[in-house]
Amino acid sequence: MTTALNTENREYIAWQYEQLNFWLLGGLKIEGLERMRVTLKVEYKQVAVRHNIDLYNNDSLDKLVRRCAERFTLGTAYMATAFSILINLLEEYRLEQLKLLAKEKEPVKQLTESERKEAEQFLCQPDLLHRTNELIGQSGVIGEENNRLLMYLVFTSRKREEPLHVISLGSSGTGKTHLQSGVGELMPPEDVIQITSLSENAFYYFGKQELKHKLILIGRAIHKEQLAKWAEEGFDSEVTLNLAGKRVWCGTIKAVRR
Known part of the structure; x- marks a missing residue:
């Protein structure tokens, strides 16, 4: 008997094929259609095989098929x-x-014609940076005039092909998070991704284009020793960010010292 997938628990997807039972431990990653890496539990008459595998890797799949066939005393073709x-x-x-995810995504807000004209007029007036800084203060980001403007400019650079990056350095309780979150709230919500901590494999859960032109706000240092190194080397340091042994970003860090 072949059944449909049981996806009531997305972290424990189940399926039955005659007397074979399959479970996906940890579920199935939706993004990344070029691979299908899962942790499988296959059971036949209370005998189980557990294996982590990319089901699109033919060599690995063939080995798992033979292993299960041998363990369960079943034919490899079956x-x-x-x-x-x-x-x-x-x-x-x-x-x-x-x-479903595509339907759930909120549509990007489009400026009306009057809003566009108002924005263009604002941009064409003199002392643009000064007036922008005043509006940042009026939004609730009090003080830190230089740092808040610098951070705002860095955040808006997300739309460029080579965006800027900023690290706010300072002792605990000096307002680093308040400055970052306050300026971050001035960006369109659909462009902001908040991360309080970052594991080595975190970026693998994003699609290839999912982070493009996004503002990623990380509230905690990935590696304290790496952050200390950046601070010691000073501003505009050329750094490389490695996750799980792979280079995922290389560029210039702009440090805001508090």
Whole structure:
């Protein structure tokens, strides 16, 4: 008997193929259609095999098929058929979830014609930076006139192909988070991603284009020793950010010292 995927618990997806039972421990990553890495539990008559695998890797899949066939005393063709059906079901499920996510995304706010004209007039007037800084203060970011303006300019550079980056350095309780969150609230909400802490694999959960032109606000240092190194080297330091042994970003850090 072949059943549909049981996705009531997205972190514990279940499926049955005759007397074979499959579970996806930790669920299925929706983004990244070029791979299908999962942690599988396959069970047959109370005998289980657990394995972490990319189901799109033919060599790894063939090895798992043979391992399960040997462990369960079943034919490899039978096991291969079960895995093939499972992969097809998972592909359909993932595409359905992507469609739902696309519908759930809030539409980007478009300026009205009057708002656009008002913005253009504001941009064409003299002392643009001074007037912008005054408006930042009126929004509730009190004091820190130089730092708040610098941070605002860095945040708006997210729309450029080579955006700027900023680290706010200072002792605990000196208002670093308040400055960052206050200026961050002046950006469109759909462009802001808040991260309170960052694991080594965090960026793998984002799609290829998901972070493009986004403002990522990280509230805690990834590695304290790395942050101390940046601070010691001074401003405009050329740095490379490595996660899980892979270079994910290289550029210039603009440090705001408090």
